[in-house]
Amino acid sequence: MKIVVQIKLLPDAAQETALWETLKLCNQAANHACRRAHESGVMAKAPLQRLVYGELKAMGLSAQPAIHCVRKTAGAYATLKANLKAGNHGRQGSKRRRRVESTPVRFRKDAAQPFDDRSLSWQLDARTVSIWTLQGRMKGVPFTGSPDQLKLLAEYRLGESDLIRRGKSWYLYATCEVPEAEEFTPEGFLGVDLGIANIATTSDGTVYSGKHLNHVRHRHRHLRRRLQRKGTKSAKRVLRRLSGREARFAANTNHRISQRIVTEAQRTCRGIALEDLGGIRGRVRLRKPQRVTLHSWSFGQLGAYIAYKAKRAGVPVVYVDPAYTSQGCSECDHIDKKNRPDQATFVCTSCGFAEHADVNAACNISSRGVAGWAVSHAADDAA
Numbered sequence: 001m002k003i004v005v006q007i008k009l010l011p012d013a014a015q016e017t018a019l020w021e022t023l024k025l026c027n028q029a030a031n032h033a034c035r036r037a038h039e040s041g042v043m044a045k046a047p048l049q050r051l052v053y054g055e056l057k058a059m060g061l062s063a064q065p066a067i068h069c070v071r072k073t074a075g076a077y078a079t080l081k082a083n084l085k086a087g088n089h090g091r092q093g094s095k096r097r098r099r100v101e102s103t104p105v106r107f108r109k110d111a112a113q114p115f116d117d118r119s120l121s122w123q124l125d126a127r128t129v130s131i132w133t134l135q136g137r138m139k140g141v142p143f144t145g146s147p148d149q150l151k152l153l154a155e156y157r158l159g160e161s162d163l164i165r166r167g168k169s170w171y172l173y174a175t176c177e178v179p180e181a182e183e184f185t186p187e188g189f190l191g192v193d194l195g196i197a198n199i200a201t202t203s204d205g206t207v208y209s210g211k212h213l214n215h216v217r218h219r220h221r222h223l224r225r226r227l228q229r230k231g232t233k234s235a236k237r238v239l240r241r242l243s244g245r246e247a248r249f250a251a252n253t254n255h256r257i258s259q260r261i262v263t264e265a266q267r268t269c270r271g272i273a274l275e276d277l278g279g280i281r282g283r284v285r286l287r288k289p290q291r292v293t294l295h296s297w298s299f300g301q302l303g304a305y306i307a308y309k310a311k312r313a314g315v316p317v318v319y320v321d322p323a324y325t326s327q328g329c330s331e332c333d334h335i336d337k338k339n340r341p342d343q344a345t346f347v348c349t350s351c352g353f354a355e356h357a358d359v360n361a362a363c364n365i366s367s368r369g370v371a372g373w374a375v376s377h378a379a380d381d382a383a
């Protein structure tokens with residue numbers, strides 16, 4: 001499976017200038033290719049390359065970067081075409097759609113640029129890269145990363161990396177092709193309940209609170225409202241930066257939580273049971289302030305992270321029917337709305353069992369996981 005590893009570059013002032021000039025020129029070149037594609041209607045990679053390759057070289061790009069710019073352009077137009085077809089830019093003939101169709105695609109001046117092994121090489125022991133720039137090959141650009149990232153890089157890096165500038169920092173997003181572990185036969189299932197107040201709760205009783213993340217979201221929402229009212233160009237810039245920062249913070253949180261859940265399941269030879277998330281918005285009814293949180297909240301992302309980290313580790317994942325997981329008693333199966341005296345607690349009206357509400361739900365998910373696994377693997381056992 002493919003994994004993207006984010007490696008931070010530590011260029012000195014001169015190196016940074018060269019990188020910045022290079023990235024800007026690559027995006028100017030890509031924008032030139034966009035204009036040519038727009039006016040000529042030639043948007044597929046091969047014919048577009050025939051059309052503009054010479055022009056991009058004349059702008060100062062060497063062969064590989066020029067080809068990557070063409071590919072970037074062709075990719076952007078393919079995406080645009082798919083979006084138009086899906087109606088994401090409005091109906092045919094609508095004002096919004098006409099505006100999109102009548103202007104060439106534009107890349108930001110700091111849009112990501114792919115580098116392949118011919119224009120970028122890695123000196124892993126020295127922790128430096130050598131990269132093509134406008135000023136020629138630039139050697140000895142230092143990089144850094146966590147021990148995990150460096151290990152992935154050393155063992156599995158394959159093919160291209162994207163050069164990214166974010167704020168004042170520089171990154172290479174390196175693609176790694178990591179082998180999948182063989183799935184083991186689980187001894188039981190760790191149930192995971194995903195939520196809002198608590199991002200994730202396991203049937204072992206571990207609660208990952210969403211307090212910090214929700215706090216960041218609320219603070220950003222206020223700031224966003226103020227900036228939107230302002231509507232100036234600089235306010236828009238701050239807005240963009242803000243939304244990127246919030247998404248990264250959420251992704252980071254999700255990465256950390258999913259890693260811990262998968263590690264715990266692997267350590268105890270259990271599979272992971274998750275609710276089938278397809279219907280989460282339709283199913284959950286919430287008071288208004290929470291509703292906002294739910295929509296911006298990334299259930300899908302956490303579920304996806306758990307699934308892919310589990311796959312890497314060979315941990316089986318089953319998805320279970322989410323009906324009544326929060327109202328059913330995990331001890332005696334009695335289902336009753338009254339089992340939930342309030343949001344946080346579960347007290348069974350039949351057997352008196354009391355538990356943290358989300359832990360009880362996670363336990364129900366866990367036992368449904370066991371049942372679901374047994375059903376889907378009965379045939380294997382018989383064979």
Ligand SMILES: [Zn+2]
Pocket residue numbers: 329330331332333334348349350351352353
């Ligand atoms: Zn009970």
